[in-house]
Amino acid sequence: MTVTDIDVLPNLRDLGGLPTNDGRRTRTEVLYRSALPAPGDARPTAVAEWPARTVIDLRSPREFATRAHPLQSDDTTVHQVSLLTDAEVTAPSQGTRLADVYQGILVNAGDKLVALLQIAATAPGPILLHCAAGKDRTGIAVALLLRISGVDPRDILADYVSTNEHMPAVLARITRFAPELGRTHPHDRDLRGAVPDALDGVLSEWDSHSGGVHGWIQSRGATDESIQLWKDRFTE
Template sequence: MTVTDIDVLPNLRDLGGLPASDGRRTRPGVLYRSALPAPGDARPTAVAEWPVRTVVDLRSPREFAARTHPLQSDSTAVHLIPLLTDTEVTAPSQGARLADIYQGILINAGEQLADVLQVAATAPGPVLLHCAAGKDRTGIAVALLLRIAGVEPGDIIADYVSTNEHMPAVLARITRFAPELGRAHPHDRDRRGAVPDAIEGVLAQWETYPGGIHAWARANGATNETIRRWIERFTE
């Protein structure tokens, strides 16, 4: 069987190798990000270890329930941690700034982001984070994990923006493998791609929070032990 571009999971990458604080770097083979996996995907070549041991699916309950997760197996656990409600996912977003949508996630889903941190710090790895496009909800959750580990904002923004290289493949895959998303998911939001000022606003909120990103995470339910375990696990 010939493998075509649409058979390959897009926007998949290992977030290891990024510079972190105190001269450390993020460790490969711990944290991946991607767009929505599909049944029958070819084995990816973009990462060294596959399949992953843990998946964090950031979609809403209705998106998640549309079909069995293709990576669910005896050796791969899938955790549903929605960062948007079903209503928020399907609400028309014409004219809405991505920056405002992102700020809404910080306000309304802070505890869920702390849950993402908990899974990333304690579940078997590699851990894969994804939503539908792997851009907005995934972008915020990845930014949280990177920043807690000491990755600088500029490197976080660069990783976020690199998603734009994959958006044509992402949109084609949604149309083919998840037509229900094509009808319900506001594609205008996806066609805008990854917008730097949206993630910059998220990072600014964490930077200006009294005590910084670690204090913000604790205020939303994370523990010092979870933060310590994540830094120890993800950096070297």
């Protein structure tokens, strides 16, 4: 059988190898990001170890409940950590700045970001983060874990923007494998692609907080232990 582009999970990459502000680097085979996996996906070549042992699915409850997660198995545990509610996902986005959507996640889903950090710090790896397109919710979640680890905002933004290379495949996959998302998910939000100013506003919010991103996540309930566990796990 011939493997076509649409049969391969798009926007999948290992977030290892990035420099940190204390002279370390992020480890490979710890944290992956991607768009929505689909049943029957070909084994990807973009990462060394597959499937991930832990999946953090950032979609809303209604999105998550549409069908069984294709990666759920005896060897892979899937956690649902919704960064947007059903109503927020389906709300018309015409005229809504992506930056405002991102700031809304910081305001309304801080406890979910704390939960995400705890899973990332303690669950078996590799860990895969994804939402529907792997762009907005995944972008914020990845940015948080990278910034906590000391990755420079410029490198975080560069990884975020690289998602734009994959958006045609992402949108084609949503149409084929998740048509219900095509009906309810605001496509104009996805057609805008990754918008650097939107994520830059998130990074600025974290860095301007007393104590930086560590202080910000602690003010939402994260512990010193979970922060240190994640840093020790993800950097070398």
